[in-house]
Structures are given as structure tokens and as C-alpha cells.
Amino acid sequence: MTETILVTGGAGYVGSHVCKALAVAGFKPVTYDNLFRGHKELVKWGPLEVGDVCDTEKLQAVITRHKPSAVMHFAALTLVGESVAQPGLYHHNNGDGTQSLLTAMQRCGVNRIVVSGTCAVYGIPQKMPIDENTPIGPINPYGHSKLAMENHVHAAATKGELSSVVLRYFNAAGADPEGETGEWHEPETHLIPNVLRAAAGIGEPLRLFGTDYPTPDGTCIRDYIHVCDIAAAHVAALSHLNGPPKGHVFNLGSGTGFSVRQVIDTARAVTGRDIAFSVEPRRDGDPAILVADSTRIQNDLQWKPMRSGLPEQIGDAWRWVQKQPR
Numbered sequence: 001m002t003e004t005i006l007v008t009g010g011a012g013y014v015g016s017h018v019c020k021a022l023a024v025a026g027f028k029p030v031t032y033d034n035l036f037r038g039h040k041e042l043v044k045w046g047p048l049e050v051g052d053v054c055d056t057e058k059l060q061a062v063i064t065r066h067k068p069s070a071v072m073h074f075a076a077l078t079l080v081g082e083s084v085a086q087p088g089l090y091h092h093n094n095g096d097g098t099q100s101l102l103t104a105m106q107r108c109g110v111n112r113i114v115v116s117g118t119c120a121v122y123g124i125p126q127k128m129p130i131d132e133n134t135p136i137g138p139i140n141p142y143g144h145s146k147l148a149m150e151n152h153v154h155a156a157a158t159k160g161e162l163s164s165v166v167l168r169y170f171n172a173a174g175a176d177p178e179g180e181t182g183e184w185h186e187p188e189t190h191l192i193p194n195v196l197r198a199a200a201g202i203g204e205p206l207r208l209f210g211t212d213y214p215t216p217d218g219t220c221i222r223d224y225i226h227v228c229d230i231a232a233a234h235v236a237a238l239s240h241l242n243g244p245p246k247g248h249v250f251n252l253g254s255g256t257g258f259s260v261r262q263v264i265d266t267a268r269a270v271t272g273r274d275i276a277f278s279v280e281p282r283r284d285g286d287p288a289i290l291v292a293d294s295t296r297i298q299n300d301l302q303w304k305p306m307r308s309g310l311p312e313q314i315g316d317a318w319r320w321v322q323k324q325p326r
């Protein structure tokens with residue numbers, strides 16, 4: 001019989017790619033999303049249940065109806081600036097929302113979960129690359145709310161109620177190579193889609209924040225990981241949930257950092273377009289370099305990045321941007 005996986009936030013960017021990967025691997029993904037930031041058009045690989053993760057009763061009804069063997073939890077608000085303006089909203093949606101999900105799962109006897117963590121829980125680390133033993137220290141309410149999410153999951157796993165995998169992604173990028181889903185955020189705050197929108201002549205003019213960082217070209221360096229590599233890690237994580245209840249944490253990055261200027265130069269080469277930008281001062285709280293050490297997941301889950309070269313990520317994202325109606 002086909003195994004069902006409940007995917008919270010499956011109408012969003014990462015969640016929709018994971019739904020496709022689950023379907024390709026023979027699972028039935030059931031999306032649970034309030035569509036606040038997601039899009040029903042991206043729910044293509046299984047049913048959509050519209051609801052909020054803070055609504056425990058509704059979640060219970062959906063779990064009872066679909067009988068998932070495990071849950072994948074992507075539903076969260078993700079905008080750092082918005083979290084600074086509305087910290088209570090982030091604490092409630094991302095922290096309390098996770099506790100509500102865990103309560104519904106426990107009431108229904110579902111005890112396997114994979115959750116979207118983030119490198120934002122590390123704040124501004126002193127040492128690169130970042131492994132899972134790097135001290136935790138979020139520097140904004142978004143990072144704190146995602147840490148609260150992890151803590152709820154960890155507490156349940158420690159009590160023996162849950163088998164859990166937390167995947168702390170670095171910068172998700174790219175799009176489905178077959179063009180069936182991609183990044184669709186409003187507003188868009190991520191570098192690669194904004195560079196490509198500028199290349200396509202849509203959206204806001206491109207702004208580059210800070211050219212005086214202690215990096216080879218003065219701009220910030222980040223670890224971009226293809227969203228399909230993230231999706232593959234989620235499918236691999238499912239098999240890690242078998243066995244006695246336990247909590248696992250893995251960093252998920254390509255292990256290679258690229259600067260903002262390298263991203264823009266690669267986008268110029270991939271698109272064949274000139275990409276204009278203005279130089280602005282540094283933004284508060286942007287570390288110079290964030291690069292993952294993903295050795296643990298490579299060893300324990302036999303996962304490795306397959307499509308995370310910069311030209312592939314930008315090429316897939318470019319095809320997606322070009323397909324969108326203007």
C-alpha cells in the first residue's frame with residue numbers, strides 16, 4: 001500500500017519540491033497549508049488540505065482522515081525583516097505552530113517527523129565551515145522562532161515520544177529542472193531570484209548590500225544548496241526515522257561558498273543579460289561568510305549534493321523565472 005506523508009507548508013517553495021520528490025519515490029504527499037504565503041498552483045503531487053498548523057483540532061482531523069506514516073514540517077514564516085517588526089507573530093506561527101503539530105501527531109499516534117531547520121540558528125559563528133557542534137546563537141526573531149521549533153521537537157524526542165530529523169538548510173536555491181515548480185515568494189528577499197528578476201527586467205531594482213566585508217571581493221559569501229538536493233535529503237531522512245525514537249540534527253549545504261558578485265557574474269553568463277545593481281551599505285546582522293560542513297549527513301544518510309553547482313542552480317531558477325507570467 002502507498003505510504004502517505006503529511007507535508008505542512010507543501011504549497012511553498014521547498015515543500016512543493018519535496019512533494020514531487022516524495023511522489024517520484026512512491027509516497028503520497030498530502031499538503032497541509034494555510035496558503036498565507038503558499039500557492040495552490042504548486043500543489044500538484046497529492047491532495048491539498050487548507051488549514052493552519054496552529055489549529056490542532058483541524059490537524060487531528062486531517063491526520064485521522066489520511067493516516068500518514070510520517071510528517072514533514074515546512075510551514076513557517078521566513079522573512080527576517082518581518083520577524084524583527086513582528087516577533088510575536090513569528091514566535092506564535094513557527095514555535096507554537098510546531099507544538100500544535102506535535103500535539104496533533106501524538107494524539108493520533110504518529111511519531112515520525114522531518115523538520116526544516118535553518119542555519120539562522122547559528123547566528124554569527126566564529127569558525128567556518130559550520131558543523132552541528134557550532135554554538136547556537138540566533139540573532140533575530142526568525143532564528144529564535146526556528147530554534148523554538150527545534151526545541152519542541154527535541155523535547156518530544158528526548159521523552160521517547162518521537163523519532164525526528166532536523167535538517168538545517170543553508171541558502172535554498174534553484175528550481176525543479178522540469179519546470180513544474182520553483183521559487184514563488186511575495187515579497188522575494190532571496191538573492192538569486194532577485195538577480196534573475198533584474199535580468200528579466202521585472203521587480204525591484206537590484207541592490208547589493210555591502211562591498212567592504214573581509215572576503216576576497218568584499219561581498220558576502222553564502223552556501224547555496226539546490227532545492228532538489230534538499231528534497232532528496234528529506235526522502236533519505238525518512239528511512240533514518242525507523243528504529244527507536246531519537247532526535248537527529250544535520251546541516252544541509254553544498255560546502256562551497258559563493259560571493260554576491262560571483263552570483264551576479266554567473267547569472268550574467270547564464271542569462272546572457274546585463275544585470276545592473278546599486279551598491280548600498282551593509283545591512284545589520286549579515287555575517288560575512290556562512291558555509292556548511294555537511295559531513296554528518298553525507299556519512300549517516302549517504303546523501304550528497306548532486307545539482308548544487310552555481311550555474312546549475314541559476315540555470316534552473318532562470319528557466320522558472322522566464323516561465324512566470326508578468
Ligand SMILES: NC(=O)c1ccc[n+]([C@@H]2O[C@H](COP(=O)([O-])OP(=O)(O)OC[C@H]3O[C@@H](n4cnc5c(N)ncnc54)[C@H](O)[C@@H]3O)[C@@H](O)[C@H]2O)c1
Binds near residue numbers: 052
Ligand atoms: N528557502 C530557504 O532558503 C530556507 C533556508 C533555511 C530554512 N528554510 C525553512 O524551510 C521552510 C520552507 O521555506 P520556504 O522557502 O519554502 O518558504 P515558503 O514561504 O515558500 O513556504 C512556507 C509555506 O508554509 C505555509 N505556512 C506558513 N505558516 C503556516 C501556518 N501557520 N499554517 C499552515 N501553513 C503555513 C505558507 O503558506 C507557505 O506555503 C521554512 O520552515 C523555512 O524556515 C528555508
